[in-house]
Structures are given as C-alpha cells and as structure tokens.
Amino acid sequence: MFTYTLPILVIPALMFIFLGLMDNKFKPMTSGILGTIGLGIVAILSYIAAYDYFFSVGLIDGIYQKIIAFNFEWLKITEHLHIDLGILLDPISVMMLVVISTVSLMVHIYSFGYMNGERGFQRYYALLSLFTFSMLGLVVATNIFQMYIFWELVGVSSYSLIGFYYTKKSAIAASKKAFIVTRFADFFFLVGILLVSFYSETFDFISLTNPENNELIMKTAGLSFLGISVLSWGMMLIFMGGVGKSAMLPFHIWLPDAMEGPTPVSALIHAATMVVAGVFLVARLFPVYYLGTPEVLTIIAYIGAITSLFAAIVACTQTDIKRVLAFSTISQIAYMITSLGVSGLAGHEGLGYMASMFHLFTHAFFKALLFLGAGAVIHAVHSNEMSAMGGLNKYLKITNITFLIACLAIAGIPPFSGFFSKDEILVAAFHSDKILFACLYFCAGLTAFYMFRLYFNIFWNDNNKEYEHTPHEAPFVMTFPLIFLATLTCVCGFIPFSHYVSADAMPFETHINWAIASASIGVALIGIGIATKMYFKKSEIPDKVADTVKGLYTSAYHKFYFDEIWVFVTKRIIFEGISRPIAWFDRHVVDGFMNGLSWTTNFVSQKTKNLQSGLVQDYVTIFIGGALVIVLIMILI
C-alpha cells in the first residue's frame, strides 16, 4: 500500500551519492536543479502519503494505525533483538515527512539565489540531500536503533553544513563544537538505548510504546539503581540525547554558534528540522514516559520551561540577527518540550502532546520563514549585525511583509498560525502546573518583545541610514519561498490538528480557550508595544533601560556565561585535571614501558647477534656444548 514511500528515503540518498561523487562535473545550476527536482519528487510523495494516511487508510475504528510500510531485517543479534531498517507511518511521522520535505524544498529553491556564485555549490546541494535523507530516515524509523543511526547521520551532515565555509576559522570551530556537544549527548542516548533494550529485548517502537501490557514497563518493574528505577535511568539517558540535539540547557551552547553556516542551512537544520529531533524523540516514546516514568516527564517539563525562559531573556540582548533567531528557536523548542512534559495520554488529557506537535508544525514554517527572511536581509546588506541595518523597509518590500507575518505568528497574534499552537500549549500548561504556565506566559511576552526588537531594528529604527551599496530586493527564487512560507504561516493555524495527531492516536475536539487566549494576546501586545516604543524610532531608551538593569543585561548579553562555564569545565577540570595526568601517564608510564621493552629487545639482540655468525662450525660448537651440559647435569643428578 505505502511502498511508494520507499523512494522518499532512496531519492535523497542517491542524490547525495550522485552529486557528491560527480565532483563539480556539472555546472552549478545543473546540480542545484537536479537536487531540487529530487526533493520535489520527495515532497510530492510525502504529500500523497500524508493524504492517503490521514484521509483514506490510516483511520481504522477511530484510531490512527501504525503502519509498517517497509521493513528489512538488517542485523540479528538474538532471536528477539534485531536491528531493522524500515519505514513506520503514524500521525507524527507522516506530519514530519510533510514538514521536512516542504521546508527542505523551499530551502533548495531559496539557495539558488542565496548561494549563487559560491564555491562548492554542488557540495552544498549534495550535503543538503544527505541531511534531508537522514532527517527523513530519522522520523520514519521503525525502531530506536534505526533512529539512532539516522540521528548520528543528521549530526554528521549538520557538522559538514555548519562547516561549509571551511576556510573560515569560526565556521570550523562552530562545526566542531556542534558535533562534539551533540555527540557527547548522544553518548547518553546510546547508553539509554542499550539499557532499555537490554530489558525490553526489543528495539521496535511499536512494542516499546504499546500502551497496554507494555513489556518494557513490566520487565523493569521493581528494578532500581542508586535509588532510582532502571527505567527512569534509561528514559532519562535517552532524553539526554534529545537535550543535545534540541539544544536544551545545558547543551544549548552549540546552536548559536552553528549560525556560522549558510543561512538557508540554518533555516533547514537549526530551525525547522534537526533541532526538533529531541521533541520528536520524546513524542515517539511518549507512552513509555507517561506510563512508566512520570517523574522523568516532570523533569522534562521543567528543563523545557527553564530553557525557554533563559533563551528568551538572552535573545533580548543579542545583536547578531541570526543569533537572536537561534535563541528564539531554543526558546520555542523548549516550549514544545514543556508541552510534552505536561501532557497526558488519553483523549483531552493529551492536549499537551497534540499542542507540542502542532507547535512543531507551525514553528517549522514560520521559523524557516524568519531565517530565510534574515538571509534575504543579510544578502542585501552583507552583515549579520543589527547596527549595520535599519530602515530597510524602503528597499526590501516583500521581505519586510513576510518577516512581519512571521514575527506576528511567533508572537502569537491571531490569525497567524503561531497563535493557535501556542495557545494550546498555554492551556495545557495551565491545566497542569501553574509555575510552568507562569514561565511560559512570561516567555510569550518576551518572545513578542525580542521578535519586534529584531523586526524594528532591521526594517525601521534608523530610517535615514546611508548604505554604501543601495540594498536591493532579493531575486524571485529567494522571494518565492518567503511568500510560500508566509502563506503557510497564515493558513496552517486553521488546520484542526487534534483531528489528526494525538497522544493516543484517537482524534478529539479542541476549542480555543478564550480566557487564556486573550491573556496571551494581551501579553504579546504589551511586548510588541514596549518594543515599538523602544525601537520603532531611533532613541536613547534602549541604552537607558540597559543601564538600569546593567547586571542582568550584561550577563544576558554574555548568554549567562554558559560558554565560559563549559570552557571552564572542559579546559580547567577535564583537560587539566583528568586528561593531562592520563596523557602524562600514557606518555611516560605506558609508552615508557613499551619503549623499555623495545630498548631491551634491541639491546639484547645487538649483543647476541654475533652468535649468528653464519658459520656452521660455530653453531655446532654451541650445539655440542649444550648437549654436553645436559649430559653433565644428568650425571650430577
């Protein structure tokens, strides 16, 4: 039935190999067009799959079925435990297919303009294909090990895309940082997988997340380690992987630096797809978290809320427009994580789950739009710094409007899509935990503030700014994705999302809770109002405000010194306290022992090699002498 989903994975993989091996044999445009056509086919197939799944096949007896479209047993470890490669279709994976292929297609098209004339154009498209392939593989994974494989692939392709400008030192440093930090978190993920699969004896998602008679929960019941149950350890470790990929505290440090990559890449990887992998992971294993380890789910919710608040505050002070967007991404993803953390499983209880997925869906489009808009701005003024911008509304008409739409969406102003998803999240948080709700609510206001600070600083503020080269609107290949995504941002909020995605796969009805909705609109409007007052026209107010809360401002500007803390921990404690003694031990004791062995061998052989004279008589003398000694010994005994 769904066998046509296989090309969704195969086409980008082949495209990567093809473009990667062709080594600049084509004109840049040809390779770009090839990549884009491949991605177009993938997108069309994804839409067909989504239509088939949601409207004709998926719903049986009121429940969206989990359909294995393709399965291949790859590594058999034991009778039960085998690593498969396959395609699992269920509401969230189908939704992710649509999101990834849409955003990826837009980025492919946009890159024609943005990357025009860059060196390594073909490499860029090859890597984009690789990334798309691995991300698609991740979301359709039938088992947790396949997910892990693609998880790492995603990390690798992200690494090579961040380091795309490999002649730039900062880009190399950023790519290494991203890879090492996420890889470090992935280590915990792997340990978690091994722990969980050791007890459940399966990697398979369907049996792992079976809500009734869950074998994993039954088998680990009563087992504990250091006072915490084994299942909690396992699920916590798995979540650590998600923390790394989704840039939650304290592993968020790589994401702002990852903005060294080309802007369309940031839009694809660091806004819409890869960074939501952590959210997707928790959603995938949600029944286990909810039924088996509710305490871990609470921790997840709090990590999300704290991260969200932290990132929002930092975003208010950054001056690099891409970094502002990066922190806003962290904040929004933390929103989704919190929402998952407060969710229940059945029916209306599962509002948080559904809201999280809904926000993932809408956020992907408007955040990609924001990044692509920022890309268009950077394309026009050749700088990332706010101070180099201002008054661009005169020059970049289309970018201005689409950027405004995206800002309104992320601020949560109806009728744009962000409002609907954010409102559901706030409702879910309100019904579960008032502290979390307060956090998120405050965050919503901050979001509106920093987004409009960004918007005004780019497009208004210094209206009479002189530019060396007059900025000009981007070409159509770049504005088309902006317009398309802006359209999506306007309409996709009206999708009755709860009909399609829910924690227990059963459609349910949601209504907008107007009390909370109006409160959130209110706080957003206040945020926008303050931002307008401070930044719409050039004024002294921002500096004055910064002076009054100087301590907070400086520490927020330095991202609350997280990078410094990490550097301290790694450099001072791990490098000097642990690695250096180990290196010393290795160099002097281990190597010394080995060198001593070789030296001794060499010495002895130097001394004894004269015995090997090549003269038969010498050998015979020694041989007879030895025989005589043996005889002598036998006589004496």
Add this chain to the structure above:
Amino acid sequence: MNVPIEAYLIVSTIMFFVGVYGFLARRNLLTILMSLELMLNAVNINFTVFNRYLFPGQLDGFFFTLFIIGIAAAETALAIAIIINIYRNIQNIFVDKVNNLKH
C-alpha cells in the same frame, strides 16, 4: 673375548671425539666430511660391540651398523656433489666462506 668391553668403547670414544674436533676445527669442507665419517665409524663400533658383548643372541647392532654404512655412503655421495657445486660457485670449499645466508 679376552679384551674387555671398556677397551673397545674407549677406542671408539676417542675416535668419535677426534671426529668432533676435526668437525669443529677444520676449514676444508672435505675434511669436515671425513671427520663425520670418523664419528659414524665410532658409532658403528659401539653398535657391534654392544651387540657382541651384551646381546649375542640378537642381530640388532649388526643391522644398525649395516644400515649406517649404507646411509653414510649415500650421504657422502650427496655431500660431495654439494661440495663440488659450491666449489664451482665460489672457487673454494672453505667452510668460513659459505656464510652467504647471513647477509
């Protein structure tokens, strides 16, 4: 049987170790080979003496001697073939020149 067995054995032992000395001390491959013949002869004498004095009813020593003589003949023929071949290659047959495997 008027000669004690020890007398025979001492003679053969002297012969054997003279052979050993020759084997170790001489330079010419042919004299080395002759020393080898001396040693074989000493062994032969031992075999026959033991057979004659200790086990007169059996013929083991006798036949061993016979076989050793046969083998010695074969071995000498072969060794001389090799020595002549060496002579052809390096124009002498001194054992201290035949150490090419060392290098």
Add this chain to the structure above:
Amino acid sequence: MAEQIIFYILAAVIVVFSILSVTSKRILRSATYLLFVLIATAGLYFMLDYEFLAGVQISVYAGGILVLFVFSILLTSHAGDKEKPRHWGRLLAAALTAVVGFGLCLYIILNNVFKVANQIWQEPTMQQVGQTLMGTDKNQYLLPFEAISILLLACIIGGIMIARKR
C-alpha cells in the same frame, strides 16, 4: 694373549691415524690416514667375529667412499695446497669441546657396570643375514631395508641434480 696384542695394535692405529687425519695440513694425506682408520676398524670387526660386516666396511668405505673423497679432493684442490691455520680461539674451543666430551663419556663408561652375557656366540650365517634383512617378522628388517633403498635412489637423483651443469 695374541688377541689382546692385535687389539692394542689396532687401537693404536685407530687413535694415531684418526688424530693425524684431522690434524694433517695436506688434505690428500688426511684421506690416506682415514683409509688406515677405516681398515683398522674393519680389523676390529674381524676380531669381534663379524666377518660380513668387516667385508662391507672394506668394500663400501675403503673401496667406495674413500675413492669418492680422493676424486673430489683432486677436483677441488691443487697439488701442494696447505690449509692455513685457523684462529687459535676456534681450535681451543674445538679441542675443549672434544676433551670435555671425551672426559664425560669416559666417566660414564668406567662407572657403568656392563652385564656381559655368557651366551655362546655364533657368527650369523649369510642365509640368516639375508632372511633377517628380507623378513617382516619381529627382529626382521624389510622396512628399514626398503627405506635405505629409497634413500639411495633419492641420493642418486639428488646427486645428479646437484652436480650437473646448468
């Protein structure tokens, strides 16, 4: 008594000529001394009543092997060639090895009590020798005989292969 005198003469011949054989500087003389040693050995066999063995000793060693030696000496050396003396260390080592070995063996021989059998000795007849050599029963030697035959064959072929001109 006569037997003892003959033995001591033979023993003296063996000892003296074997020492001369390994110490002589002229290789052709070495070969000649060796011939004397071999013939004296044959004499010992006669004394022990192994007439067949003595015959074999003379015909194979003195008649066959020695001739081979003489031929090869003539092929590989020139008249009047003298071997240069070797390094004294080597000579000393060789002499020491020989003397120590001789000492050890002497010690063993003189300390060992030989149980000399009192059985009456009968010279093996030719027929007996032939049957023992060709039989397959206990104390019969067909298998070694065949092994020797094959060895000889291999030696013939090997000798031809090694010595032929390339």
